[in-house]
Amino acid sequence: MPIQRQTQVDYEVLCYELGVTVEELLELVKKKDIHLSKKLSSVSLNQVIDEYNDNLARLRSTGRRSESTLNTYRNFLKRVKDYVLTHYPDLQINEFNENTILEILEKSQPRKSETLAANTLNKYMAIMRSMLGYAFESGYTDKDLKYKLPIQTDTSLPRYLNDEQVEKVLKGALQKTYGYRKRAMLIFLLGTGCRVSELTNLKLEDFNMDENIIFIRKGKGNKERYVPIFKEVKNAITQYLKISGVTEWKPGLNGYLFSQDEGHVREKKVLDRSVQYLVRGLFDDIGLGKNYTVHSFRHTFAVNCLKFGMKESYLMQILGHEDPHTTAKYTKLFPADLKEEIMKGYPFPFEKLLNELI
Incomplete structure (x- = not known):
């Protein structure tokens, strides 16, 4: 039996204040319901995706979304749209149900992937949840479907490389075409803990030689931060720059730090996917499985920092974490006695660490 809810609204008084009759008010509500019903039944899923992409672009123009986030969302939604056009060309947004959502999530992954890792699945879930929330707030659905997509829990520990694996990967990178650039990029990832998207977006002007810091502009979550550049990382980067045509460091250089074109202009940045492809190949060469990714360099940096007492x-x-629990997960990789030593915070010999690894 439905629960009866009483309101405190006197509709006759309300109609009097609005200057309408009760019958006119009821007719207005009825027309609104008819209009909403037409709206719900006439909007396709792909139309909502297009409008949602336009909304993302507006958010990007106001600085509320990063370019990296925008590209990630658009690339995934393009795969969703292509799949829908092939299999459900007439699918209306209000016909979208949980089973269809999960099917699209499964089928809209990159071609080369075999299974989706929990973090990747959560990223796709988050995009779908955001798009479905937009559809509901825009009046295109009569219920908020985003709550049908729970976030998956991944209890696995971070995958990081030991010293021997790092040495093999760096030697392997040097054997590649433009190996000096590829090795320098991997040393940078290893020695800063930066994300691959942060590396590829770095400009020469972000590298402060005098202060030994790198400015990370608009990282994950559209946040900015400074990262220290330790001696051995700095030496590797300056050596790479000399080889690639930056023979003299001058203020005002604004090309990309890691660039496909060489010299002082450096307008063509290295692509995220190129770095990911490089790392995947190097990992395959030394027998590291699919659960090791380019992000493993970030994990390696974090683990070594904690090992040496940071x-x-x-x-x-340095990592740009907002949640302390995200950083704390790295301590689970050590036995209790080592964790106790780490928490004492003895001096951090990073140069010694890099000398050993590089």
Whole structure:
């Protein structure tokens, strides 16, 4: 039996204040319901995707979304749209149900992937949830379907490389075409903990030689931060720049730090996917499975920082973590006695670490 809810609204008084009769008010509500019903039944899923993409572009123009986020969302939604056009060309947004959503999630993954890792699935879920939330708020659906997509829990520990694996990967990179650039990029990832999208977007002007810091502009979550550049990383980068045509460091250089074209102009940046493809090949060469990715360099940096005594609060700032629990997961990789030593925060000999690895 439905619960009866009483309101405090006196509709006769309301109609009097609005200057309409009760019958006119009821007719207005009825027309609104008819209009909403027509709206719900006449909007295709692909139309909503197009409008949602336009909304993302507006958010990007106001600085509320990063270019990296925009590209990630658009690439995934393009695969969704292509799949829908092939299999459900007439699918209306209000006909979209949980089973269809999960089917599209499964089928809209990159071609080369065999299975989706929990983090990747969660990323796709988040995009779909955001798009479905937009559809509901825009009045295109009569219920908010985003709550049908739960976030998956991944309890696995971060995958990081040991010293021997790092050495093999760096040697392998040097054997590739433009090996000096590829090795320098991997040393940078290893020695800064930066994300691959942050590496590919770095400009020469972001590299402060005098202060030994790198400015990370608009990283994950559209946030900015500074990252220290330790001696051995700096040496590797400056050596790469000399080989690639930056023979003299001058203020005002604004090309990409890691660029496909060489010299001082450097307008053509290295693509994220190129770095990912490089790392995947190097990992395959030394027998590391699919659960190792380019992000494993970031994990390796974090683990080594903790091994050599960096406080979690400092590491959290360098990595750009907002949630302390994200950083704390790395301590689970050590036995209790080593964790106790880490928390004491003894001096951090990063140059010694890099000398050993590089």
